[in-house]
Amino acid sequence: MQRVDVVILGAGLSGLSTALYRGGDYLVIEREGRPGGLTRTEDIEGFLFNHTGHWLHLRDDRIKALVADLLPGQMVTVERRAAIYTSGRFTRFPFQGNLHGLPSDVLRECLQGAVSAAVGRAAGGSPKLKNFLDYTNHHFGEGIARHFMVPYNTKLWGVSPAEVTAEWTQRFVPMPDITQIVDGALGLSREAMGYNASFLYPAVGGIETLARALYGRLDPQRFIFNTRPRRISTKEKWIEFGDERIAYQHLVSSLALPDLVALDVDAPPQARRxxxxxxxxxxxxVNVGLDVETPLDGMHWIYLPEAKYPFYRIGSASNAVRSLAPAGKSSLYVEIANDQEAPEGQVVRALADFLKEIGTIQHDKQVRFAAFRTHPYGYVIFDKHCARARESLLSHYAAQDVLSIGRYGAWTYNSMEDAILDGLRAAESLR
Ligand SMILES: Cc1cc2nc3c(=O)[nH]c(=O)nc-3n(C[C@H](O)[C@H](O)[C@H](O)COP(=O)(O)OP(=O)(O)OC[C@H]3O[C@@H](n4cnc5c(N)ncnc54)[C@H](O)[C@@H]3O)c2cc1C
Known part of the structure; x- marks a missing residue:
C-alpha cells in the first residue's frame, strides 16, 4: 500500500492553500478535471461565468501578500455598485442605510420602526435574541424587517428567519446606527457600508485565474483529478479510490461534511446522527448572456426581496469587469429563490419581463441564452442545531487526525479569503 504523509481531499481554494503552505509529502484528490472548486470559471460562447458573484475581499495581510505575489498587477479594484429593487424602484444598498427613494408609506414604516427599535435599545436591557428575526427587529425595527430583511432572507435560505440564528451576521450584515439610518432616509448617507464596499478581481480570465495561479506554484504530480474516494477508514487511516488504497498520516478534507461522513466506514453512530x-x-x-452592453442600470448586483419575482438577486459580472463578456454584450447571474419551486420556463419568462420593466432589454431576443446550474450545497442554514452538530463532527474528526476545512468542510458561511486561510491554518497545525 502506498503511503503519503498528508492526503488532501478537494482542490478548491482551501485544498490548494493547504498544499501550498504545507508542502512536503502530500497528495490531492479532486473529483473534477481541474482545480478551483467553487472558483472555477465557465465559458459559454465567450461569456465568462463564476458560480454567481465571486468578488475578492481581503482583510488578512498574509493573504493580501499572497495574492499580490501570485498575480502582480493583474487584479483590478472595483467600487461596489449595488441596489435593492422594490416597489418598482431602485434604492442603494444596504437597504437599512439607504431608505431614501422608497414610497413614502414604506419609508415611514421603516423609519418609525428603526426609531422605536433605537429607543428600545437605549432603554437598556439586553434581550436574548433567539434568532435572525429577533436580531433584525432589535437592530433595525419591524419596518426594515418586513420590507427587506425577512422576505429577502426567506428567498435566500428557503426557510423563515425565525428558524435561523444570528451567528453569521456580524460580518455580512451592515449595521448603521440610528443617525446613519436617518441620514440614509434623507438621502444624505455618504459612506459605502459593509465588508464588500470595494473588491478585487482578476483583470482577465475570471476568478479561476486565482486558483490557476495557486495551482501553478504546486507540483502537478501530486494531484489526481477526475477521481473521488470510494471509502475512507479514519481509524486505520487509509483511503480507497479506483483499485488503489493509500495509507495516510493526516487527512485534510474540504469535502462537504455530510459527504465525508458518508465515505467514512468508521463514522460512529453519533456522527451519522x-x-x-x-x-x-x-x-x-442561471447564467445569462445578453445582447446589450450595460444591463441593470450599470449595477454590479441588485437584491429583489419581493415574493413576486422568483429570483432574489441578479448580478452582472460584466458590469464590474468588462473582460467577462464579448464586446457590446453582457452577462447576468440570476439566483433563484429557495422558497418557491419555480420551473425553468417560468424563471426565464419572469426574467425577461423584469428586464423589460427596468429598461434593460426591449424584446425577448436580446436574451441570447439562459443556462441553469444547481449545486446541492448553497448557504448553510444556521438553525438551532447547526453549531452543536458541526462542533461535534469537527472535534470527532480532529481526534482522528482529520481536519475538515473550507466552506462546506467546516460547514460555514465563508469567503475565498477564509478558504485560503483555512488551508494556511491546517498546514500550520500539521506542522
Ligand atoms: C453562491 C456563492 C457565492 C460566493 N461569492 C463569494 C464572493 O463573492 N466572494 C468570496 O470571497 N467568496 C464567495 N463565496 C465563497 C467561496 O466560493 C468559498 O469560500 C471558497 O471558494 C470555498 O473553497 P473551498 O475549497 O472551501 O470549497 P470548494 O471550492 O467547494 O472546494 C471543494 C473541492 O472538493 C471537490 N470535491 C467535492 N466532493 C469531492 C469528492 N467526493 N471527491 C473529490 N473531490 C471532491 C470539489 O470538486 C471542489 O473542487 C461564494 C460562495 C457561494 C456558494
Missing amino acids: AVRRLRCSVLRY
Whole structure:
C-alpha cells in the first residue's frame, strides 16, 4: 500500500492553500478535471461565468501578500455598485442605510420602526435574541424587517428567519446606527457600508485565474483529478479510490461534511446522527448572456426581496469587469429563490419581463441564452442545531487526525479569503 504523509481531499481554494503552505509529502484528490472548486470559471460562447458573484475581499495581510505575489498587477479594484429593487424602484444598498427613494408609506414604516427599535435599545436591557428575526427587529425595527430583511432572507435560505440564528451576521450584515439610518432616509448617507464596499478581481480570465495561479506554484504530480474516494477508514487511516488504497498520516478534507461522513466506514453512530442535523439551501442559478452592453442600470448586483419575482438577486459580472463578456454584450447571474419551486420556463419568462420593466432589454431576443446550474450545497442554514452538530463532527474528526476545512468542510458561511486561510491554518497545525 502506498503511503503519503498528508492526503488532501478537494482542490478548491482551501485544498490548494493547504498544499501550498504545507508542502512536503502530500497528495490531492479532486473529483473534477481541474482545480478551483467553487472558483472555477465557465465559458459559454465567450461569456465568462463564476458560480454567481465571486468578488475578492481581503482583510488578512498574509493573504493580501499572497495574492499580490501570485498575480502582480493583474487584479483590478472595483467600487461596489449595488441596489435593492422594490416597489418598482431602485434604492442603494444596504437597504437599512439607504431608505431614501422608497414610497413614502414604506419609508415611514421603516423609519418609525428603526426609531422605536433605537429607543428600545437605549432603554437598556439586553434581550436574548433567539434568532435572525429577533436580531433584525432589535437592530433595525419591524419596518426594515418586513420590507427587506425577512422576505429577502426567506428567498435566500428557503426557510423563515425565525428558524435561523444570528451567528453569521456580524460580518455580512451592515449595521448603521440610528443617525446613519436617518441620514440614509434623507438621502444624505455618504459612506459605502459593509465588508464588500470595494473588491478585487482578476483583470482577465475570471476568478479561476486565482486558483490557476495557486495551482501553478504546486507540483502537478501530486494531484489526481477526475477521481473521488470510494471509502475512507479514519481509524486505520487509509483511503480507497479506483483499485488503489493509500495509507495516510493526516487527512485534510474540504469535502462537504455530510459527504465525508458518508465515505467514512468508521463514522460512529453519533456522527451519522449529527450530520442529519446539518441543513443548507440549494444553490440554483442561471447564467445569462445578453445582447446589450450595460444591463441593470450599470449595477454590479441588485437584491429583489419581493415574493413576486422568483429570483432574489441578479448580478452582472460584466458590469464590474468588462473582460467577462464579448464586446457590446453582457452577462447576468440570476439566483433563484429557495422558497418557491419555480420551473425553468417560468424563471426565464419572469426574467425577461423584469428586464423589460427596468429598461434593460426591449424584446425577448436580446436574451441570447439562459443556462441553469444547481449545486446541492448553497448557504448553510444556521438553525438551532447547526453549531452543536458541526462542533461535534469537527472535534470527532480532529481526534482522528482529520481536519475538515473550507466552506462546506467546516460547514460555514465563508469567503475565498477564509478558504485560503483555512488551508494556511491546517498546514500550520500539521506542522
Ligand atoms: C453562491 C456563492 C457565492 C460566493 N461569492 C463569494 C464572493 O463573492 N466572494 C468570496 O470571497 N467568496 C464567495 N463565496 C465563497 C467561496 O466560493 C468559498 O469560500 C471558497 O471558494 C470555498 O473553497 P473551498 O475549497 O472551501 O470549497 P470548494 O471550492 O467547494 O472546494 C471543494 C473541492 O472538493 C471537490 N470535491 C467535492 N466532493 C469531492 C469528492 N467526493 N471527491 C473529490 N473531490 C471532491 C470539489 O470538486 C471542489 O473542487 C461564494 C460562495 C457561494 C456558494
